[in-house]
Amino acid sequence: MNESRIDLVLTGRVQEGQGWVRKDVHVLNGRIHAIVDTGTQVEASRWIDAKEGYVLPGMVDAHVHSLSHPGEGIAASTRSAAAGGVTTIVEMPFDLKGPINSTDRLNAKRELAESEAFVDVALMGTLAPDGGWRSAEALAEAGAVGFKVSLFDTDKDRFPRISDAELRNVMAATAGAERTVAVHAENNEIVQAMLAAERELNPFDPKAHVRSRPPVSETLGVLTALEVAHEQNARLHLCHLSLPRSVDLVEWYKNQGLDVTLETCPHYLTFTENDHDAQRGRLKINPPLRKESDRNGMWERIASGSIDVVSSDHAPWPAKYKDHEGIFANHSGAPGVQTSMAVTLSGALGRGQDDFNAAVRSLTEAPALRFGVGASKGRVAVGYDADFAVFDPASGWDIDAADMYSNAGWTPYQGMKTSGRVTMTISRGTVVWDGNELLGEAGRGQVVGTPS
Structure with a gap:
């Protein structure tokens, strides 16, 4: 040579x-x-x-929302990514102009990314309720690296709920298209009932957001996704989990042979529900922040290798969307693509070299493998x-x-x-x-x- x-x-x-x-x-x-x-x-x-x-390999951030708000865009999110050690973002499909549930919308987003991106971008698709699963194969052929759906009704147009019956069709279709389906796993019925109660009783208490989404709302959502994926032999990825119990449930299904991965986020490894006292609506995130014991338990599961992926869930709402006095008037999510690597690796180093090594993999190789870029991303190895x-x-x-x-x-x-x-x-x-x-x-x- x-x-x-x-x-x-x-x-x-x-x-x-x-x-x-x-x-x-x-x-x-x-x-x-x-x-x-x-x-x-x-x-x-x-x-x-x-x-x-x-x-290190450049971070593959498996969960970025660049277009949920018109003030961000792919240019800003990928600038921020570059400054944080992120060399590939996996771009979520729930855009303000409409969810990426057709090949026309996917192709238009590809053109936008190619004109704006500072670092590389992988594009997720989604599947509309009421029959959208029929588009899975065409979207996969057009380049969608995976699909994301929600069990919670965040927004009826932009981010709709998939019913349990429809989820079976979605899982079957994504398995047939040989793509991973990523699931926002919160039980809609429990959260909606608790939201109604907390809005009436405690609308100005920031911890009302935490109470409106109790741990069982996450674990039931996780179990629903796991059982349907098991039935349909689907590739499943569970997004932004906040609870050690959720991780343990996933581990049980892994041991049964299910092709399943999960992610958590730096905010669940850094903050607790008590941080709402100071930051109020700025820490309104779904699922919510949990107790200190939960945060410590998530770190333990990173060290053990039970947590596959750490992603930012970058949701860059401007402060005016996060600083309302009433907690439920605030949008959910927070910016994080630029800080994820430094925050996570610093926290891991403080816990030991094994924790650091596990965290590195969760930020790099594991998300690359899960979302279709593992042949060229996520490793410091010849040919990559x-x-x-x-x-x-x-x-x-x-x-x-x-x-x-x-x-x-x-x-x-x-x-x-x-x-x-x-x-x-x-x-x-x-x-x-x-x-x-x-x-x-x-x-x-x-x-x-x-x-x-």
């Missing part, structure tokens, strides 16, 4: 087994060409030494895309909304100091974030996840 053609040599701590060793990673034409001992003689156009920083996040464990970050590239204009992590931070992001061999400045440009990102 002609080593003189190397474009970049990136030196840093690369994972070998459960350990980390300083290596030189050679990049050629946007892909990883070789991983060799440091000091190996080679001619290269550029050398970058990350010192004691970890050279040269997507890297350099994480310096000793370079603390004082998180400040002024540093965010999302158009939301705020962050729930305001004032938090992490023990480490992402000091560089490289997308397909190009530095798009140097730790201080965004270097990429709109349109350099690609839509990834080709039809199988």
Whole structure:
């Protein structure tokens, strides 16, 4: 091989087994060409030494809502992603202009992403109630890497509920299309009844949101999705779970042979329901924040490998949608794509090296494998895309909304100091974030996840 053609040599701590060793990673034409001992003689156009920083795969954020609000868009969310070590976002299908439930809408979103994205984008589709499952195969052939549906009626037009009867058809159709179906798993009947009661009795108490979605509303939703997926032999992914019991239920079904994965989010690993006292509606998220024992239990399950994926569930509502006095007047969700990697990895490092290794996989390889990009994303390995996040464990970050590239204009992590931070992001061999400045440009990102 002609080593003189190397474009970049990136030196840093690369994972070998459960350990980390300083290596030189050679990049050629946007892909990883070789991983060799440091000091190996080679001619290269550029050398970058990350010192004691970890050279990680770029994060594959499995849950991003770029178009739920017109003020964000794919440009802003992928700028924010690049500054947070995220090199691929899995873009959710519940857009303000209409859910991505037809090939025309999927193709239009592909064109938008190709013109706006700073990093790579994989596109999810959804299936409309009342027969939309018939579109699963066509959407898969058009490039949808998976489908998302909800068991809770968030919005009758943009984000509708799929009934249990319809869920059987959806599961069968997505299995036939060889795609994963991601499920927002909350029991609609329980939540709607509790919402009505809390709206009447405690509309200004931020913890009324927590009470309106008790743990059983999540676990029943999880069980419904698991049982139907088992019946239909579907590939299931459970979104943004908040409870250790939910994880344990999923683990039982995994042991029965079901093809199921689950995700949690940094906010469930960082905050508890008591943080509503200070942040009020800004922490209104579905499912809600839970108790400290639940937060600790989720960390334990990351370390054990029971939690497959950590995603941001980036929902960049501007503050005016989050600061109403009445808790139920606020939109649900929070921005997070830029902070997820630093917050999660800093928390994991504080718990031990095994926790850190498990967290790395949950941010990178596991979501890549689940959503159709695992052949080129999620690993630092020869032949893979040269997507890297350099994480310096000793370079603390004082998180400040002024540093965010999302158009939301705020962050729930305001004032938090992490023990480490992402000091560089490289997308397909190009530095798009140097730790201080965004270097990429709109349109350099690609839509990834080709039809199988």
